[in-house]
Amino acid sequence: MKQALALRHVMFENLSLLEPILRQHGYDIDYLHAGVDPITARQLAEPDLLIVLGGPLGVYEQETFPWLVAEQDAIGQRLQAARPTLGLCLGAQLMAQALGAHVGPGAAKEIGYGPVSLTPEGQASPLGAIDGLPVLHWHGDGFAVPDGATRLAFSANYPAQAFGLDNWGLALQFHLEVEPAWLETWLIANCFELGREGLSIPDLRAEARRVDPVLRPAAQRVFDGWLEAL
Numbered sequence: 001m002k003q004a005l006a007l008r009h010v011m012f013e014n015l016s017l018l019e020p021i022l023r024q025h026g027y028d029i030d031y032l033h034a035g036v037d038p039i040t041a042r043q044l045a046e047p048d049l050l051i052v053l054g055g056p057l058g059v060y061e062q063e064t065f066p067w068l069v070a071e072q073d074a075i076g077q078r079l080q081a082a083r084p085t086l087g088l089c090l091g092a093q094l095m096a097q098a099l100g101a102h103v104g105p106g107a108a109k110e111i112g113y114g115p116v117s118l119t120p121e122g123q124a125s126p127l128g129a130i131d132g133l134p135v136l137h138w139h140g141d142g143f144a145v146p147d148g149a150t151r152l153a154f155s156a157n158y159p160a161q162a163f164g165l166d167n168w169g170l171a172l173q174f175h176l177e178v179e180p181a182w183l184e185t186w187l188i189a190n191c192f193e194l195g196r197e198g199l200s201i202p203d204l205r206a207e208a209r210r211v212d213p214v215l216r217p218a219a220q221r222v223f224d225g226w227l228e229a230l
Contacts, residue, residue, distance in 0.1 A: 005047035009055030052091030092171035099146035122152035126225030
């Protein structure tokens, strides 16, 4: 049995749709809780696959969250060894910064469903399955593409929304893993932020249900395609 390790920053951001896909590909799954469980380079180096999940903090908030230093260093060592790694939102930003790319506030906060534009390389990758489809955005920070990586997707406010590292590394600023049922926990946890941004929780919930019949199979094709290429 192959081993996948999911590095989680907040309880409501989990593997969601990705969990049964990983099990179908023969992975056993463990979670490591950042800020609670000690994180070492050895821990992150051992699994066959590392998934670094999202969270509401910024990668640059290392004075506030000093454990980010050890986490980023351990992620960086895994990436330098070209070990299979998937980063989602904050996880993608951690991958970028660990590889020396700039991460910081974007031009505008993006929350809700909308498309991303794919580069020619993105269209030829497993991400081609989501071309033209709305995906879930929930970010205010963005990343530059690290040296040696391939830009796969972008949007008006974010010149980089995804990058790839050969066939073993994938960083996604947006969320393909979130099912409508699990989105409810996001809406609860972020209700104050959504209120400040003037966003409607019922509208977000309804949009998630509306796009799910098309987005879910496309997201599965993305993850299936990437896992099969490892």
